Amino acid sequence: MSGQVKRWLGLTSGEETFAHPRLTARYASGLIAAAVVLAFLIPDGPLRLDERWARLMEDVEGSLLTHVALVFNAVGHGILRALTTGIVGLVLLIKNRRAALLAFILAEALTPLLVNLIKLLAGRERPPGAMIEAHGSSYPSGHAAYAGATAVILVLLFTKPNRHRRGWWVAAAAVIAGMAWSRTYLHVHWLSDAVAGAVLGIGVALLSLAVVQILSTRWREEDDQSSRRIAASASSSSS
Numbered sequence: 001m002s003g004q005v006k007r008w009l010g011l012t013s014g015e016e017t018f019a020h021p022r023l024t025a026r027y028a029s030g031l032i033a034a035a036v037v038l039a040f041l042i043p044d045g046p047l048r049l050d051e052r053w054a055r056l057m058e059d060v061e062g063s064l065l066t067h068v069a070l071v072f073n074a075v076g077h078g079i080l081r082a083l084t085t086g087i088v089g090l091v092l093l094i095k096n097r098r099a100a101l102l103a104f105i106l107a108e109a110l111t112p113l114l115v116n117l118i119k120l121l122a123g124r125e126r127p128p129g130a131m132i133e134a135h136g137s138s139y140p141s142g143h144a145a146y147a148g149a150t151a152v153i154l155v156l157l158f159t160k161p162n163r164h165r166r167g168w169w170v171a172a173a174a175v176i177a178g179m180a181w182s183r184t185y186l187h188v189h190w191l192s193d194a195v196a197g198a199v200l201g202i203g204v205a206l207l208s209l210a211v212v213q214i215l216s217t218r219w220r221e222e223d224d225q226s227s228r229r230i231a232a233s234a235s236s237s238s239s
Contacts, residue, residue: 153209
């Protein structure tokens with residue numbers, strides 16, 4: 001990749017999201033690997049915990065909770081999901097945060113891709129009595145994966161690492177948990193599907209940011225070395 005393309009992408013002036021991006025990448029890869037490995041281990045039917053949680057969701061069914069769950073469902077797909085993604089991308093572009101935009105695009109593209117690939121591996125049946133129409137394998141939850149990836153990457157891209165970020169982490173955790181709950185409340189996923197989806201999405205977000213930061217750092221160092229060589233060559237020529 002040429003230096004001009006790297007600079008245009010913002011990969012020679014990237015943001016320092018993590019103090020140890022390579023370590024973060026390893027942990028993130030571990031989360032993704034766990035979701036993949038579980039696809040081979042998880043049974044076609046529900047776990048005992050899944051069944052207990054499903055019965056609990058049946059017991060607490062009510063109009064208010066149903067409306068809340070349907071709102072989560074709408075946010076996690078279709079026009080609202082596309083609109084949210086587009087707005088975040090536009091904000092990053094306007095602020096000229098190209099490396100951040102690249103990481104965001106990477107996370108939002110990889111998450112559904114991995115979800116669909118893992119669904120092909122698992123082929124797990126969905127719970128009975130779904131309140132909404134759902135297709136494909138139950139494992140993992142695409143909605144929960146989207147919530148995990150988007151909530152985590154938004155916190156890391158738009159907040160500073162200070163005590164105020166803790167509040168945003170609490171909000172992100174609430175959104176992820178809410179989305180996971182809604183999928184089980186609507187009986188389109190078992191609890192284990194939702195948890196695995198959230199873990200997968202979080203892993204993808206962390207890995208996307210870490211990889212972009214690693215590449216940014218490497219290419220910035222190469223760019224600096226190239227500039228120093230050119231300056232040294234110019235200096236020796238003039239003397």
